[in-house]
Amino acid sequence: xxxxxxxxxxxLVLFYLAVSVKVVRQGYQYxxxxxxxxxxxxxxxLNFYPAFFYAVGRKINMMEQVVDIxxxxxITKDNAMVSVDGVVFFQVLDAAKAAYEVSELYxxxxxxxxxxxxxxxxxxxxxxxxxxxxxxxxxxxxxxxxATNAWGIKxxxxxxxxxxxxxxxxxxxGRQMKAEREKRANILDAEGMxxxxxxxxxxxxxxxxxxxxxxxxxxxxxxxxxxxxAEAEAKATQMVSDAISAGNPQALNYFIAQKYTDAVSQFAxxxxxxxILFPVEATQLIGTLGGIGALAKEALGxxxxxxxxxxxxxxxPFAQGQG
Numbered sequence: 001x002x003x004x005x006x007x008x009x010x011x012l013v014l015f016y017l018a019v020s021v022k023v024v025r026q027g028y029q030y031x032x033x034x035x036x037x038x039x040x041x042x043x044x045x046l047n048f049y050p051a052f053f054y055a056v057g058r059k060i061n062m063m064e065q066v067v068d069i070x071x072x073x074x075i076t077k078d079n080a081m082v083s084v085d086g087v088v089f090f091q092v093l094d095a096a097k098a099a100y101e102v103s104e105l106y107x108x109x110x111x112x113x114x115x116x117x118x119x120x121x122x123x124x125x126x127x128x129x130x131x132x133x134x135x136x137x138x139x140x141x142x143x144x145x146x147a148t149n150a151w152g153i154k155x156x157x158x159x160x161x162x163x164x165x166x167x168x169x170x171x172x173x174g175r176q177m178k179a180e181r182e183k184r185a186n187i188l189d190a191e192g193m194x195x196x197x198x199x200x201x202x203x204x205x206x207x208x209x210x211x212x213x214x215x216x217x218x219x220x221x222x223x224x225x226x227x228x229x230a231e232a233e234a235k236a237t238q239m240v241s242d243a244i245s246a247g248n249p250q251a252l253n254y255f256i257a258q259k260y261t262d263a264v265s266q267f268a269x270x271x272x273x274x275x276i277l278f279p280v281e282a283t284q285l286i287g288t289l290g291g292i293g294a295l296a297k298e299a300l301g302x303x304x305x306x307x308x309x310x311x312x313x314x315x316x317p318f319a320q321g322q323g
Contacts, residue, residue: 019051029095031057041095058099064091064156067109071162074118080126083164088113088144089157097152109148113158116143126165133160 022042024030030042034054042049042056049055071085088109092098102108120139121129129136137158145155165173 022047027063029060031099033057060095060098062092069113074121076126078125086160090153090155092153094152102151113144
C-alpha cells in the first residue's frame with residue numbers, strides 16, 4: 001500500500017514537471033499567461049513554467065511572412081476601371097503587441113493594405129498606374145507600415161502582382177502604341193532622307209569646288225605656257241632680228257622656212273584632205289631648205305660659201321597626200 005502511494009506521488013511529480021516544461025521552436029515566441037494575464041514572452045529553447053499557474057497564451061511566428069491582397073476593382077482618377085492584386089511581406093518584432101494589440105492579425109493586415117491600395121491608385125491616372133508601379137509600392141508601403149507600427153510588426157515589402165485594364169482600353173492602348181511607333185519610324189525615315197540630302201549636297205559642293213580649283217589651276221598653267229611660248233617666240237624673233245642686223249640674211253631665210261614648213265604641215269593633218277596642191281614654186285621651197293642647210297653648216301663652223309640652189313624642175317610642182 002505504501003509502495004503504491006509512493007509510486008503514485010512520483011508519477012504525479014514527474015507528470016507535473018513534464019507539463020511545466022515548455023519547448024519553444026526556433027522562429028517562434030510564446031506569450032506566457034498567469035491566470036489569464038500576460039506576464040512574459042518565452043524565447044526559443046527550453047523554458048520552465050509551473051503548470052496550473054502559467055499557461056501558453058499565443059504562439060507567434062517571428063519569421064517574415066506574406067499575405068495575399070485579393071484581386072479587386074479600382075477606379076482611377078480618370079474613371080478607368082482596373083483589376084489589381086498584390087502581396088504584403090511583414091515580420092513580427094514584438095510578440096506581445098502582435099498577440100494582444102490586434103485581433104486576427106492576418107485579416108487586419110490584408111484589409112488595411114486593400115483599403116490603402118484603393119486610396120493610392122484612386123488618386124492617379126491610368127497611365128500613371130501602369131507606368132509608376134514602383135511609386136505605388138513605395139507609397140503603399142509607407143502608409144501600411146505606419147498604420148501597423150502599433151501592432152509590433154514591420155512591413156518589409158508591398159508588391160503589386162498584376163494590373164489588368166479592361167479589354168477595350170488594352171485594345172486602344174495597342175492602337176496608340178502602333179501609331180506612335182509608326183510616327184517614330186516616319187520621323188526616322190525623314191531624318192535619314194534629310195541627312196542623305198545634306199551629305200549629297202555637301203559632296204556636290206566639294207566636287208564643284210574641286211572642279212573649279214582644277215579649272216583655275218589648268219587656266220593658270222595654260223596662261224603660263226602661253227606666256228612661256230610668247231617669250232620663246234619673242235626671243236627667237238629678237239635673235240633673227242639681231243642676226244639680220246649683223247648682216248646675216250640666212251637667219252631670215254631660216255625663220256621664214258620654219259614658218260612655211262609649219263603651215264604646210266597643217267594641210268597634211270587635215271582629216272578631209274585627199275589631195276594637196278601647192279600654189280608656190282617648188283624651187284622656192286627647195287631653195288629655202290638649202291638656206292637652212294647653209295645656216296646649219298655655218299653654225300657648226302664649217303664655213304665656206306653656201307651651195308648653189310638646184311636647177312628648177314621641168315614641170316609644175318604638186319604633191320599628193322592621202323588623208
